[in-house]
Amino acid sequence: MSTAPATAHGDNYINHSKGIMSWLGTLDHKRIGMMYLFTVMIFFLIGGIFALGIRLELFSPGMQYMTPDNYNRFFTYHGAIMVFMVIIPLIPAAMGNFILPMQLGAKDVAFPRWNLVSYYVYLSGALLAASTLFLKGVDTGWTFYTPYSIRSNSSATFVLLGAFIMGFSSILTGLNFIVTIHKLRAPGLTWGRLPLFVWALYATSIIQVLATPVLAITLLLLVLERTLGIGVFDPKLGGDPVLFQHFFWFYSHPAVYIMVLPGMGVISELVPVFSRKPIFGYKAIAGATFGIALVSFIVWGHHLFVSGQSEFANFVFSLITMFVAIPTGVKVFSWLGTMYKGSLRMTVPMLYVFGFLFVFTIGGLTGVFLAVVSIDVHLTDTYFVIAHFHYVMVGGTILAFLGGLHYWFPKFTGKMYQDGPAKLGCWLVMIGFNATFFPQFIVGTLGMPRRYADYLPQFTTLNRASTVGSWILAVGLFLTMINLWRSMKNGKPAGDNPWGALTLEWQTTSPPPFENFNYEPVVTEGPYEYTGEKAKG
Amino acid sequence: MSSSQGVVTSAERHHAHHFESGLAEFEACKQAMWIFLVTEVLFFSGMFVLYAVLRVFYPQMMHDAHHLLDWKMGALNTVILICSSLTMALAVSAAQKGEKDNIVKYIWLTFFFSCGFLIVKFFEYSHKIHEGILPGAMWHFEELKAAKAPLFFSVYFVMTGIHGLHVIIGMGVMLWLIKRAKRNEFGPEYFTPVEMTGLYWHFVDLVWIYLFPLLYLVS
Numbered sequence: 001m002s003t004a005p006a007t008a009h010g011d012n013y014i015n016h017s018k019g020i021m022s023w024l025g026t027l028d029h030k031r032i033g034m035m036y037l038f039t040v041m042i043f044f045l046i047g048g049i050f051a052l053g054i055r056l057e058l059f060s061p062g063m064q065y066m067t068p069d070n071y072n073r074f075f076t077y078h079g080a081i082m083v084f085m086v087i088i089p090l091i092p093a094a095m096g097n098f099i100l101p102m103q104l105g106a107k108d109v110a111f112p113r114w115n116l117v118s119y120y121v122y123l124s125g126a127l128l129a130a131s132t133l134f135l136k137g138v139d140t141g142w143t144f145y146t147p148y149s150i151r152s153n154s155s156a157t158f159v160l161l162g163a164f165i166m167g168f169s170s171i172l173t174g175l176n177f178i179v180t181i182h183k184l185r186a187p188g189l190t191w192g193r194l195p196l197f198v199w200a201l202y203a204t205s206i207i208q209v210l211a212t213p214v215l216a217i218t219l220l221l222l223v224l225e226r227t228l229g230i231g232v233f234d235p236k237l238g239g240d241p242v243l244f245q246h247f248f249w250f251y252s253h254p255a256v257y258i259m260v261l262p263g264m265g266v267i268s269e270l271v272p273v274f275s276r277k278p279i280f281g282y283k284a285i286a287g288a289t290f291g292i293a294l295v296s297f298i299v300w301g302h303h304l305f306v307s308g309q310s311e312f313a314n315f316v317f318s319l320i321t322m323f324v325a326i327p328t329g330v331k332v333f334s335w336l337g338t339m340y341k342g343s344l345r346m347t348v349p350m351l352y353v354f355g356f357l358f359v360f361t362i363g364g365l366t367g368v369f370l371a372v373v374s375i376d377v378h379l380t381d382t383y384f385v386i387a388h389f390h391y392v393m394v395g396g397t398i399l400a401f402l403g404g405l406h407y408w409f410p411k412f413t414g415k416m417y418q419d420g421p422a423k424l425g426c427w428l429v430m431i432g433f434n435a436t437f438f439p440q441f442i443v444g445t446l447g448m449p450r451r452y453a454d455y456l457p458q459f460t461t462l463n464r465a466s467t468v469g470s471w472i473l474a475v476g477l478f479l480t481m482i483n484l485w486r487s488m489k490n491g492k493p494a495g496d497n498p499w500g501a502l503t504l505e506w507q508t509t510s511p512p513p514f515e516n517f518n519y520e521p522v523v524t525e526g527p528y529e530y531t532g533e534k535a536k537g
Numbered sequence: 538m539s540s541s542q543g544v545v546t547s548a549e550r551h552h553a554h555h556f557e558s559g560l561a562e563f564e565a566c567k568q569a570m571w572i573f574l575v576t577e578v579l580f581f582s583g584m585f586v587l588y589a590v591l592r593v594f595y596p597q598m599m600h601d602a603h604h605l606l607d608w609k610m611g612a613l614n615t616v617i618l619i620c621s622s623l624t625m626a627l628a629v630s631a632a633q634k635g636e637k638d639n640i641v642k643y644i645w646l647t648f649f650f651s652c653g654f655l656i657v658k659f660f661e662y663s664h665k666i667h668e669g670i671l672p673g674a675m676w677h678f679e680e681l682k683a684a685k686a687p688l689f690f691s692v693y694f695v696m697t698g699i700h701g702l703h704v705i706i707g708m709g710v711m712l713w714l715i716k717r718a719k720r721n722e723f724g725p726e727y728f729t730p731v732e733m734t735g736l737y738w739h740f741v742d743l744v745w746i747y748l749f750p751l752l753y754l755v756s
Contacts, residue, residue, distance in 0.1 A: 107555035110565045175572050183565040184555065213576045217583035221695065229674030230691035232587055237673050238685035243590055247583060515554070 012414070012511040027112035030512065032119050033098030034412065039123060040086055040094050041481070046130070047081035048474065050074050055436070055470040058463050061455050071453035072139035079142030084163050085126045087397050088255065091262035092208070093122070093173050095404055096201045098412065100177060102505035102512060103195045105186025105521035110179040114172050122169035129162025141451065143248060146233040146241040150225050157226050164219040167212045170258075174208030177201055186504065188523035195503045195527040196279070199286040200265025203293040207254045207261075210297070215251035218244065242307050249300035257296040259393055261289060263400030264331055267356055270403055271335045272528040273501045274350040275342030276535045279528040281334035288327035288334075295324050305373055306380050314373050321371035328364050332357065343535075347499075348422040352403030355430045359399060363391030366441070381451070384444025387437045394433060402429070402480065409484060410498050414511045415491030421483040428476025435469025502534065503527045563729050570733045574740050581744055584696050588751060591692060595685050602689035603755040605670055605681065607661065611753035614657050615745065621650035622742045625735050628714075632731035635724035640731065641715055647738070648711045651704055658701055665690070693752055700748060703741045710734050 013030045023031055053074045057065055066074070101109055109115050132138055132155035140149040140156050149156055181194075181202050222244070224230045231237025233244040272279040279285070301309060301317030309317075335357065344350065366388040370376050379385060409417050439462040448459050455463065497506040504527075508517045556562040592599050624646040631639035669677035672694050676687035714734060717723065723731055 108553075110555075111569065112553070112555070171576055175569055175576070178572060179565050179569045182568060183561060209572055209576055210579060213580035214583050217580050220699075221583070221587070224695065225673075228672060230695065231673030231688055232591075232691050234673070238595070238688050240590060240594070243587070247586075 011513050012509065013514055014511055016514040025116075027108070027116055028514065029101050029109050029112065029115060030098050030516075032115050033094055033096075035119055036089060036094040036097060036122070039119075039126070040090055043081055043085040043126060043130075044090075047078055047086055048477070050078035050081065052470055052474060054078060055467040057453060058455070059467045060464075061457050061460055063453060066453075068453040069139065072141075072451075073137040075451060076138050076141050077133070080129065080138070080159060080163070082393075083142055083255070083259075084129070084166050087259045087393055088166075088170060089122060089173075090259075090397060090401055091266065091404070092177070092201055092204055092258070093118070093169075095266070095401070095408065096177065096197075096262065097173075099408060099505055100198060100201055101180060101184065102508070102516050103198050103503055103527075104181065104184055105189060105504045105517065105523065106180065106184035107515040107517075109176050110183055111176050115176055118169045118172035118176070121172065122166055125162045125165030125167075125169065127162075128165065129159045132158045132162075143252070144219075144222060145248075146222065146225070146239075146244040147235060149222060150234050157223055160219045160223050160226075164216055164223070167216045167219070170208050171212045174205035174212075177205040178209065181205075186521045186523055189504075190523075192283075193523055193526050194286075196268035196282070196285055196289075197262075197265040197503075199289050200261050200268065203289045204258055204261045204265075207258050207293055207296060211251045211254040211258075214247060215255075218247040218251065221247075242304070242309075245304055245307055246300070249303040250297075253300040253303065254293075254296040256389075256392070257292055260396040261292060263356070263397045264289070266400040266404035266407075267335060267353055268331075269503065270349050270353050270407055271338045272530060273407075273499050274345045274347055274353070275339045276345070276530050277338055277342040278526075278530055279334070280337030280340075281330070282526070282528070284330050285334050288330040291327035291330075292324060295320060295327070299324065302371060302376070305376050318371050318373045318376075322368060324371075325364065325368050332361060332364075347406075348417070348419065348426055349403045349407040351423065351426045352399050352406070355426065356395060356399040356403065359391055359395030359430075359433065363388060363393075363395050366391065379444060381449055382444040383440040383448050383450055386450050387440035387444060390437045390440075394437075399429070399433075402426070405484070407499070408505075409487070410494030411505060411510050411512070413488045413491070414494060415487055416494035416498060417487040417491060418483050421479055425476050425480035425483060428472055428479060430476075432469050432471070432473030432476050436466050436473055437469070439463070439465045439469070500534070500536075502529060559726060566729050566733060570736050574736065577740060581696075581699075584692070584699070585747070585751075588692050588696070591688055595688070598683045598685045599689055600755050601681065601683040602686040603752065605665075605678075605690075606693070606753050608753040610657055610661050611749045614654050615749045617650050617653045617657070618742045618745050621647045621654070622739055624650065625738045629728070629732050629735040632718070632723040632728035633725060637718060637721055637723075640718040640723060644711050644715050644718065644731075648708055648715075651708045651711075654704060655701065658697065696748055696752070700741070700744055703744070707734070707738055707741055710737070 013028055016028075023035065026032060026035075053066070054071070057063070057071055057074070097109070097115065101107070135155040135158070136153070138152075138154045138156045138159045140152050140154070144156065144160065181198060185194075221230070221232060225233055225239075229237070232239040233241055235241055268279065268285055299317060299321045301313055302321045305314050305317075335353075366384070370379060370385065370388060406417060406422060409415070443459050443462040443466075446459065446462075448455055494510060496508070496510045499506070504521055504523070505512075507521065552559040552562040556565065624643045628640055628643035628647065631643055665671070669675075669679075670690055671677070671687070672691035673687050676690070711734065714731060717730065
């Protein structure tokens with residue numbers, strides 16, 4: 001892409017200034033990205049502990065370790081923490097903050113101060129929501145469906161306000177990214193040369209900016225409903241609870257793509273680097289990203305197939321939902337086309353790519369099942385739905401995140417991770433994940449409903465398999481994180497560009513200097529031109 | 538652009554390190570402001586959809602309930618806000634020309650119009666609260682028998698309340714602008730905050746232009 005930097009390995013963003021305050025008050029997008037990463041990981045741990053609690057209770061029929069009320073709190077916290085505090089900010093705010101300006105050849109995001117504000121807005125919203133753990137808790141489910149969420153004698157108001165506040169953080173990040181991509185590209189970095197991770201973050205940001213305000217007003221109305229009794233969602237006062245569902249899913253369906261599009265962007269980066277081949281279908285992947293973003297806004301009604309929506313609306317939403325499979329398929333086949341006849345490097349990030357393709361394809365295809373109204377009516381609120389969206393959200397987002405985390409780890413820290421434990425961790429995560437959620441497809445089709453603390457004895461074997469799977473998954477994630485932590489402390493120096501990657505973030509020192517580049521980057525070709533000498537890398 | 542004159546208003550001195558020029562920074566801010574206004578439109582659109590749903594469900598109730606609002610008060614506030622939009626536009630124009638005294642004068646005028654708007658709103662609200670014309674469950678007004686009428690006032694109070702909050706935030710920003718204008722910070726090379734506040738303020742007015750007929754003139 002451009003000439004290699006010839007700078008001394010001395011000053012970098014980590015040692016540029018010292019002391020805890022130089023981190024807490026930083027305007028450097030790289031440090032803010034790292035602060036997001038650590039915070040999100042803490043919430044990932046908390047959300048994961050709730051998940052283990054759910055699975056432990058479901059190890060046997062009957063109530064073992066908790067009351068039904070506590071079980072309701074467990075699945076509510078698991079869902080709310082994982083969605084609002086983990087998966088939504090995970091790739092865009094944590095990884096994107098670090099990588100996006102570097103891939104553009106910029107010194108920072110367009111508005112560094114707002115970037116820091118966005119972090120603290122996120123943190124205060126998250127802490128406000130988490131504080132309810134020490135109050136009355138919340139038991140409404142992460143979807144806050146009315147009218148129960150109006151009457152629930154819990155601390156739901158604080159969780160709603162917390163999610164409302166975190167929404168502003170999401171909007172600020174999206175807005176910042178859009179302007180950054182428009183205004184701060186290096187000379188020569190035309191739209192046709194943007195890395196696909198940038199395209200993915202661009203589409204994600206548009207969804208964040210357009211959908212989140214609708215969630216904000218919805219949550220605000222629900223808070224007013226709980227505090228002042230305004231009645232607009234309360235059937236007792238003439239309001240409409242189905243309207244709440246429409247509002248909620250108008251945000252929360254596009255939000256699924258806030259979660260998964262950045263993951264797809266990560267995969268689009270990893271595949272060409274480790275196949276040592278130019279990407280197959282650059283324009284198709286970038287276009288499909290926007291296709292998915294567009295369609296994501298007009299499919300929310302598929303969450304309301306059994307909520308009294310008209311037959312005609314069901315038909316239309318069902319049809320449009322199936323269209324999502326087309327751009328998604330375009331992407332999957334483009335990645336496979338890139339690997340075809342490439343010289344694959346089976347590194348840890350690449351293992352995660354294979355895990356992603358396997359798991360995400362199952363998640364995507366079961367989504368097509370659920371788009372069919374006649375099948376969905378039967379499967380609504382069963383474990384089949386749980387398994388489906390965990391295959392998409394964990395398979396799509398978490399696996400891509402872990403792949404990206406290993407890929408960019410040398411860029412973040414300047415160190416290389418320990419290969420053996422990382423590979424073992426990856427295998428344990430894959431085995432554990434499938435052992436946890438595949439049985440749920442079966443138990444769901446057999447009719448086990450979601451959100452119940454108890455189940456019929458004939459479901460015991462499948463539930464036990466699922467619970468044991470959750471333990472393997474937990475060990476795998478734990479091992480992976482310990483390994484990365486230890487490698488960050490004592491890993492071997494990785495060199496500036498251990499993967500021989502061509503995108504701009506690798507054309508500077510690792511870890512990057514304070515303003516990212518010690519020279520003015522100029523771009524002369526596309527991001528994935530792995531041909532000739534460069535293919536050997 | 539030269540920064541050698543030592544003038545505070547020079548764009549050179551203001552633009553952040555990662556922008557190549559003051560103009561590039563201005564363009565970025567302007568794009569960000571427009572995107573922010575799009576998020577505002579979507580935020581309010583939730584309430585407009587809610588209003589539309591209630592109109593479809595209970596057309597007669599919406600008609601009966603709106604008579605409790607005084608359209609003259611609403612019309613007065615519409616005139617006040619349109620005037621404030623004009624003075625805000627004049628302030629932006631003055632900032633672009635670097636006429637310090639005019640910037641301060643026109644922003645103060647806009648600020649006083651906003652105060653006028655809030656005073657009218659205060660009389661409307663206190664009258665409603667006194668009579669018990671309140672949202673949802675808090676309603677205790679005996680004279681209107683239309684079923685579900687409290688829902689109209691849920692929408693009325695939420696929409697005008699959130700709009701009023703936007704007015705108050707705008708007034709805070711105006712005070713900040715006046716402080717900066719007095720320090721002579723704005724001129725032909727740097728007037729970004731004034732222009733962005735102007736965009737915001739026109740949006741706030743525009744929302745009211747929709748709220749007034751939808752709430753006060755239902756037929």
